[in-house]
Amino acid sequence: MKTIIKGLLDVLYPPVCHVCEGALAEHERFVCRRCLERLPRTGYHRNPDNPMVERFAGQFPFTHATGHFFYSRDSDFASLIHDMKYRHFPAIGNLLGRVAGAELFPTGFFADVDLIVPVPMHFLKQVSRGYNQTDHIAAGVSDATGLPVAKALCAPRHHRTQTALSREQRLANMDNRFAVADHDAIAGQGILLVDDICTTGATLRAAADTLLTANPRAITLLTLGVTI
Numbered sequence: 486m487k488t489i490i491k492g493l494l495d496v497l498y499p500p501v502c503h504v505c506e507g508a509l510a511e512h513e514r515f516v517c518r519r520c521l522e523r524l525p526r527t528g529y530h531r532n533p534d535n536p537m538v539e540r541f542a543g544q545f546p547f548t549h550a551t552g553h554f555f556y557s558r559d560s561d562f563a564s565l566i567h568d569m570k571y572r573h574f575p576a577i578g579n580l581l582g583r584v585a586g587a588e589l590f591p592t593g594f595f596a597d598v599d600l601i602v603p604v605p606m607h608f609l610k611q612v613s614r615g616y617n618q619t620d621h622i623a624a625g626v627s628d629a630t631g632l633p634v635a636k637a638l639c640a641p642r643h644h645r646t647q648t649a650l651s652r653e654q655r656l657a658n659m660d661n662r663f664a665v666a667d668h669d670a671i672a673g674q675g676i677l678l679v680d681d682i683c684t685t686g687a688t689l690r691a692a693a694d695t696l697l698t699a700n701p702r703a704i705t706l707l708t709l710g711v712t713i
């Protein structure tokens with residue numbers, strides 16, 4: 486029945502690429518092959534001193550860090566992130582997580598990873614959105630790499646909306662927003678901390694600081710997008 490309904494919907498509203506709005510082929514989901522190929526990869530994983538590494542250097546210990554795609558509000562990639570977060574297409578996160586995972590896996594980027602931990606979202610925000618897109622990104626990376634996911638962090642404290650704050654206020658506002666949900670899962674393990682976009686790095690920094698209280702063996706940082 487579900488297939489019949491989907492079939493009818495596909496005739497009435499044929500699925501289109503979220504980037505170019507061209508019709509998708511039978512096997513394509515959310516983004517056509519041409520657009521997927523031309524999304525702006527950073528290649529940061531090939532550079533141990535890449536700009537994302539520099540963003541965190543000296544602040545907390547980590548092994549590798551990369552954002553897989555360049556992110557800016559007017560880039561083609563931004564429409565995918567926007568639809569994933571705000572237009573109820575969390576499965577775009579699974580897709581892009583799989584793409585990043587599959588492309589990074591052969592490079593050894595995950596060599597120090599035992600467990601994938603998504604950056605959590607505050608309960609109330611997740612209820613109003615219906616999902617945490619980062620859980621879906623983590624699931625996609627897991628599909629591509631075979632590495633398990635554990636929601637070992639939680640976000641018990643609501644934090645103020647970030648956009649109206651200065652950088653200093655934003656950093657201060659992030660303090661203590663996360664907590665360890667599963668100490669035993671983290672202790673002694675190599676953790677891949679996953680988030681959607683790295684802008685100032687404040688979210689990853691706060692999440693990593695919290696992770697470190699549970700004594701992981703190593704931390705690797707991965708976001709789908711990174712601002713220049």
Ligand SMILES: [Zn+2]
Pocket residue numbers: 502503504505506507516517518519520521
């Ligand atoms: Zn397209």
